[in-house]
């Protein structure tokens with residue numbers, strides 16, 4: 001698409017996030033806005049409509065359709081399984097509104113996204129704000145469905161802003177201009193997260209933000225809110241209030257308290273790591289099945305499900321809190337009967353947080369109140385059950401659990417057990433709740449009884465056997481007599497209506513009763529509504545207490561879920577401490593072990609901050625390197641959310657962050673190449689990792705040519721290994737067997753490989769077993785065989801390989817001579833064979849230099865042009881990104897010559 005206006009960018013982001021197709025109804029605008037692209041889009045729409053499958057397997061981006069036939073287009077698209085969004089701002093698609101069903105057709109405008117969001121159950125409903133103020137960035141988030149409002153602030157740093165926003169992933173965000181104009185932040189939010197971005201009003205100032213907040217909370221100062229010192233945080237919270245005012249969402253007053261939180265409590269997981277570890281969705285299809293959440297989620301309430309997701313995204317850094325959770329899970333495991341009992345009770349609990357949102361928002365109906373009651377009535381039972389437990393977290397949850405019996409009682413006495421959804425037709429309030437209402441109802445009922453008797457009485461009086469009493473909305477009650485009996489009609493009957501075969505009459509007495517009945521009914525319905533709203537408001541006033549109990553239930557649900565999974569999947573309780581070791585005996589990958597048909601092969605892991613801080617793992621493709629490394633990261637993460645882990649034994653030295661760089665795929669959304677994505681991720685790690693971090697690097701450098709790739713991988717290892725730089729515990733899988741030589745020169749490096757078995761019957765068999773030492777072959781051809789490549793190709797490949805290997809040895813000798821002549825060491829292309837004598841000699845040349853880690857040398861080759869250049873640039877400050885730029889420049893220069 002060509003240049004898009006900010007509004008169009010927002011529309012596109014909304015569509016990407018929620019819908020398959022975006023329809024515009026003013027063709028002229030659409031064409032004007034998109035020019036040639038509009039024609040392409042319209043053609044795609046046509047193809048989608050005429051193809052047999054859903055869009056021929058393709059998403060249609062957006063299209064303009066004539067307003068008068070909007071209904072037809074929408075109906076056709078929906079029938080084909082598309083979810084359609086309609087842009088309201090361009091034209092009121094009133095014709096289309098009749099078709100709006102929240103799951104498949106939605107009317108959207110950037111300003112009304114919030115309304116639509118609240119409809120979705122499993123979507124993130126956060127509206128966020130990030131504001132740069134006095135060198136700090138304030139963040140505020142409000143959960144539209146529950147009213148939870150949270151504030152924090154950090155010092156200004158581009159990466160931190162991205163991390164924080166990606167942690168929460170708001171659906172819509174307000175940014176101050178400096179942040180919005182930052183291309184990395186903006187592109188990340190819009191393209192990668194599909195967030196709708198709004199601008200904070202220029203010259204929005206602190207006093208304004210403060211005032212908006214104290215107005216909202218009806219107080220004189222923010223003292224006691226916990227955020228009084230966080231000026232940037234207040235700016236962000238004020239920005240949210242301002243936005244809600246501007247977009248007339250002020251009625252979202254169920255924001256009734258504000259909570260500050262510190263990002264120090266939680267481990268920040270960057271977006272790449274969350275994706276790479278498939279924490280809550282798989283990379284392949286974005287589904288939750290196949291993710292860690294998919295394995296751990298046995299929650300039985302919606303609130304528990306949401307909390308577990310939050311926990312997975314926010315592993316803890318506080319040892320005490322981790323221990324408390326582990327104790328609670330442990331206790332549940334040892335009280336199986338109570339555990340099952342609790343889960344059974346929780347199954348009856350509705351989504352109290354959502355109900356509460358509706359109650360305070362004023363959109364809850366009587367059924368919602370009934371649902372709240374039927375959830376709250378279980379609280380005493382749960383509290384009783386918790387008395388069996390002694391662990392500190394469960395005790396604390398027990399004491400926090402407010403029984404809310406006043407609220408249950410209020411709803412119980414006021415609202416009927418199975419109320420209708422409508423509020424205007426009565427039938428909501430129980431008998432005995434209000435005297436006036438009872439009297440009105442009695443009056444109406446008496447009148448009805450009188451009418452029921454009337455038919456019988458009038459038949460006797462007139463002798464007309466077929467006389468009937470009826471009611472219609474126009475004339476009210478009437479007496480109906482067939483034409484054949486008209487001569488028997490008495491004089492006091494007043495004719496009201498003539499039908500084909502009968503006539504309808506009224507009498508003054510009937511009319512009097514009628515007005516009594518209707519009057520009483522009308523009044524009672526109105527009174528019922530009034531009473532209902534009163535009850536709802538009364539419940540709304542107790543939102544804080546209800547919210548607190550809801551939170552307790554959610555946490556109990558999560559802890560019970562973790563216990564249930566631990567039992568079923570045979571997990572062990574990890575020891576978490578502040579040492580720098582990670583020891584895992586017979587660890588398994590929690591997701592892969594569930595997906596596999598065959599038994600999963602467990603593996604041990606040992607890392608410490610000292611002599612075994614860096615594992616270089618070599619092994620053939622498909623042997624299990626990635627699985628192994630992710631398994632270590634997941635076990636650490638699980639331990640730090642307070643879960644048991646898939647291992648026989650695990651001792652985890654607390655990790656401040658987990659970084660991953662895995663897999664290689666082009667990021668189609670940003671148009672970045674595989675290599676660029678890879679380097680960005682590596683740069684992020686280099687800039688943020690500390691000695692307490694855990695780093696997982698898979699095939700760094702693979703995305704570019706061998707020389708560049710190997711050089712970068714090597715430099716990255718040196719840098720991370722160096723304790724003055726980072727010194728983090730790291731797992732590094734690579735195809736560059738050359739790198740295994742580093743074990744001899746870098747104190748903390750240990751080589752591992754994935755065991756391969758060769759036997760005559762099956763050929764090469766991967767045992768998925770991690771063993772010490774370096775792999776000696778890459779078995780590329782064997783993998784090709786396993787993948788089913790024809791024998792003929794495999795045979796020929798082997799011939800070529802043998803040939804190349806001989807050539808390579810020869811060329812090495814040659815190059816060695818050249819090196820000697822030019823005093824320049826050239827690294828040979830990666831060879832599948834064991835390292836040659838020449839290489840070993842070469843290494844001896846490198847060796848002394850490498851022993852001085854403080855000197856971050858690429859290859860310690862003084863004369864190498866790369867080194868020269870790096871030295872010119874002050875070698876200590878070179879990041880891999882700089883390195884790749886320099887290498888690229890050199891290559892260009894060389895080509896130029």
Ligand SMILES: Nc1ncnc2c1ncn2[C@@H]1O[C@H](COP(=O)(O)OP(=O)(O)OP(=O)(O)O)[C@@H](O)[C@H]1O
Nearest residue numbers: 599600601602620621622623624625626627628768
């Ligand atoms: N410990 C294990 N036990 C059983 N099967 C395993 C184990 N580890 C891996 N596998 C199986 O092997 C497959 C390949 O594993 P993985 O992707 O980790 O290999 P890899 O060495 O990283 O491959 P590549 O280098 O091509 O990325 C997995 O999909 C899984 O089916």
